[in-house]
Amino acid sequence: MKYVVFIPDGSSDYPVDELDGMTPLQYANTPNIDKLASKGCGGFTNNVPEGLTPGSDVANMSIFGYDPNDFYTGRGPLEAGSMGIETEPTDVIFRCNTITEKDGIMDDFNAGHITSQEAEVLMDALNEYFNEKYEGFKGKFYPGISYRHVFVYSCDNEEDAKFLSNLKTMPPHDIASQNLDENTSGKIDDSWGKDLALEIKNIMIESQEVLKDHEINQKRISEGKKPANMVWLWGQGVTPKLPNFKETYGLDGAVITGVDLLKGIGVFAGLDVIEVPGATGYFDTDYAAKGKYAIDTLKNHDLLFIHVEAPDEAGHAGDIKEKVNAIEQIDKHIVGPVLDFLEGNEYKAAILPDHPTPLSVGTHTRDDVPIIMYSCNKDGDSVAGFNEVDVCEGSIEKQRGCNLVKRLINDDF
Ligand SMILES: [Zn+2]
Numbered sequence: 001m002k003y004v005v006f007i008p009d010g011s012s013d014y015p016v017d018e019l020d021g022m023t024p025l026q027y028a029n030t031p032n033i034d035k036l037a038s039k040g041c042g043g044f045t046n047n048v049p050e051g052l053t054p055g056s057d058v059a060n061m062s063i064f065g066y067d068p069n070d071f072y073t074g075r076g077p078l079e080a081g082s083m084g085i086e087t088e089p090t091d092v093i094f095r096c097n098t099i100t101e102k103d104g105i106m107d108d109f110n111a112g113h114i115t116s117q118e119a120e121v122l123m124d125a126l127n128e129y130f131n132e133k134y135e136g137f138k139g140k141f142y143p144g145i146s147y148r149h150v151f152v153y154s155c156d157n158e159e160d161a162k163f164l165s166n167l168k169t170m171p172p173h174d175i176a177s178q179n180l181d182e183n184t185s186g187k188i189d190d191s192w193g194k195d196l197a198l199e200i201k202n203i204m205i206e207s208q209e210v211l212k213d214h215e216i217n218q219k220r221i222s223e224g225k226k227p228a229n230m231v232w233l234w235g236q237g238v239t240p241k242l243p244n245f246k247e248t249y250g251l252d253g254a255v256i257t258g259v260d261l262l263k264g265i266g267v268f269a270g271l272d273v274i275e276v277p278g279a280t281g282y283f284d285t286d287y288a289a290k291g292k293y294a295i296d297t298l299k300n301h302d303l304l305f306i307h308v309e310a311p312d313e314a315g316h317a318g319d320i321k322e323k324v325n326a327i328e329q330i331d332k333h334i335v336g337p338v339l340d341f342l343e344g345n346e347y348k349a350a351i352l353p354d355h356p357t358p359l360s361v362g363t364h365t366r367d368d369v370p371i372i373m374y375s376c377n378k379d380g381d382s383v384a385g386f387n388e389v390d391v392c393e394g395s396i397e398k399q400r401g402c403n404l405v406k407r408l409i410n411d412d413f
Contacts, residue, residue, distance in 0.1 A: 001376075002347040003251065003303035003408055004294070004338055007063060008330050009056060009259075010312025010357030011323075012369045012388055018320050024311070024359070025370065025387035028327040032336035033372075033386045036349060040374030041413055042383030043396025045404065047354055047369065054364040056312070057261040059354035062401035064265055064305060065249060066242055073165065074237025078264030080150045082273075085142055087152060087239045092164040094200075095235035096141060096151040097172045098122060098228035101208065104180055109172035110147040112226030118216050119143055122228055129210045130203070139203060141231075145260070151233055153200070161238055163193040167200065169234035180230075200233055207231040244270040249405055254297045257307035258285055272301065281309040283322055287333035294334060295341045303405075306334060307354075312364075315357025323359060348375040348408050351386055352401075371396065371404075373413045 011025055019027040047062035048054040049069050057078055058068045076093040087093060098119050100108035120143040130137045142150040155161040170183045184201045208230050211217060217227035242265070245253045254272040257263060258281030266273040276293045278286030285308065294306050308330050314323035335351070342349070352371035355364045370391040374380070381395035396413045407413050 001302065002298055002342055002345060004298065004342070004347065004349045005063065005303070005305045005404070005408075006330070006335055006349070006351040007060065007305060007307040008311050008327060008351070008353055009307060009309045010315045010355060010364065011327055011353040012356040012367070013315065013323070013358045014360060016320060016359060019324070023388050024320070024323045024327055026385070026389055028324045028331070030327060030331035030335075030386070032331045032339055033351060034384060036335065036339060036351060036374055037372045037386045037390070038384045039380050040349070040372045040383075041378070041381045041396050042370065042372050042386070042391035042394030043413070044368040044391060044398050045352060045371045045396075045401050046366075046398070047401030048366050049400070054355045054366045056259065056354055056364075057265065059401070060262050060307065061265055063352070063354060063404055064255075064269055064271070065245065065402060065405035066265075066269065067400070067402040071240050071242055073240045075235035075261060076150060077237050077239045078261045078268070079144065079148065080142070080152065081239070081264035081267040082260040083142060083144060083150060084267075085150060085152065088154065089238060090155045090158055090161045092153045092155060092161050092236050092238060094151040094153065094169075094233040096149040097232040097234070098147045098149065099172055099230050099232045100226040100228065101180060101230040106172060106175050106178055106180055106183075106232075108226050109176065109232070111228035112220070114147050114220070114228045116143070116145050118220070119147065119149065119228065121216050122211060122214060123149055125210050125214060126207060126231065130206075147228070148260070149231075151203075151231070155196075160193075160196060164196055164200070165237045167193075167197055167236070169236060171234055172232045204231060204233055240268055242268040242270075246270060249303075249409065251302040251409075253303040253305070254301045255305040255307065256290055256294055256297065257305075257309070258282075259307065259309050262307055266305075271305070272297075282313055283310050283326065285310055287329040291334040291337040294338050298338070298341065306338070308334065311353070312357045315359055316362055318359050318362055320359055346376045348373075348411075350374070350404060350408060352404075368398065373408065375408070375411045375413075378411050378413075
């Protein structure tokens, strides 16, 4: 038996005036997805548990079969996983942005999309500075892609690690133009853990000493670019303890995605993370290459999660045309070839977004998402389209998203 789960990230939406009052999933021309819908069953699901933010990391952890309430520890650890950074249980892993600070304000959360090469030099300079100044410095910066890096702080014990994990930190993209000092205060009061919290805050503040006059930044300023004159630490947690996917579900699994966070979940779950040349996580991703690698992966795996970020990016950009186009490209170059390949074999399939990214909102929402599930062992219902309207008539009972893999295996839908 083969299993495939298609994840067009953020594809579900609200009705759009410019699309004759239809949603992008309704409007897009998707003959292959429609075929799957007409053979399978439709309904709604929700991948974001109450109390957690509707991020792609949380939502896709559900789709991969893990309850985020039990296993989600933060964004930093997942990025570290995708970068192959080895950690201890007492390590707290922060996402580290290189940002532009101006007059005490968050001027740019990505430092003018600094290049990876420039940022790597800056991360090296930070490691050198802190190690020289503080004997036995417990932190280490790891350079990543562009402005997205990782900072690991090694605590003395699990109690400290727990405190640091729970420290309130702010996503830098959520505090644009806001006062930075107010946003680093967090839970820094007179309570236990004050020293640890202050140390993290001071690392951010002191990073300015290293970065503000660094030659990389002087050059950027002279070229009219924004300097990466501070680091911002956030999204922290300890390494998640995900049970092995194969041991949990008895299936050899793999994931294809252009997004680091999802690769990180795959690494911790013991899924094979398949690198596809040209998979960019953006509009310009090579859809056909993803389709081809998906087929190759299914030849030697039982299950494949194939995730495409482009509809989400279009939702963030408020770009109606690109959103419809992304859905049509997924249909033509990924869903079509993969289903053709599986035709004649025993297989089960599902298609669902992780969360909606409505064009009119410009970011993720917590709304339910449409889902189509198909099993070669089961008759379909009357649903003929994968979209927010058609699946209302479907037979799938709404359950938590983390039950998806189990439901597919057991034909429980
Ligand atoms: Zn997403």
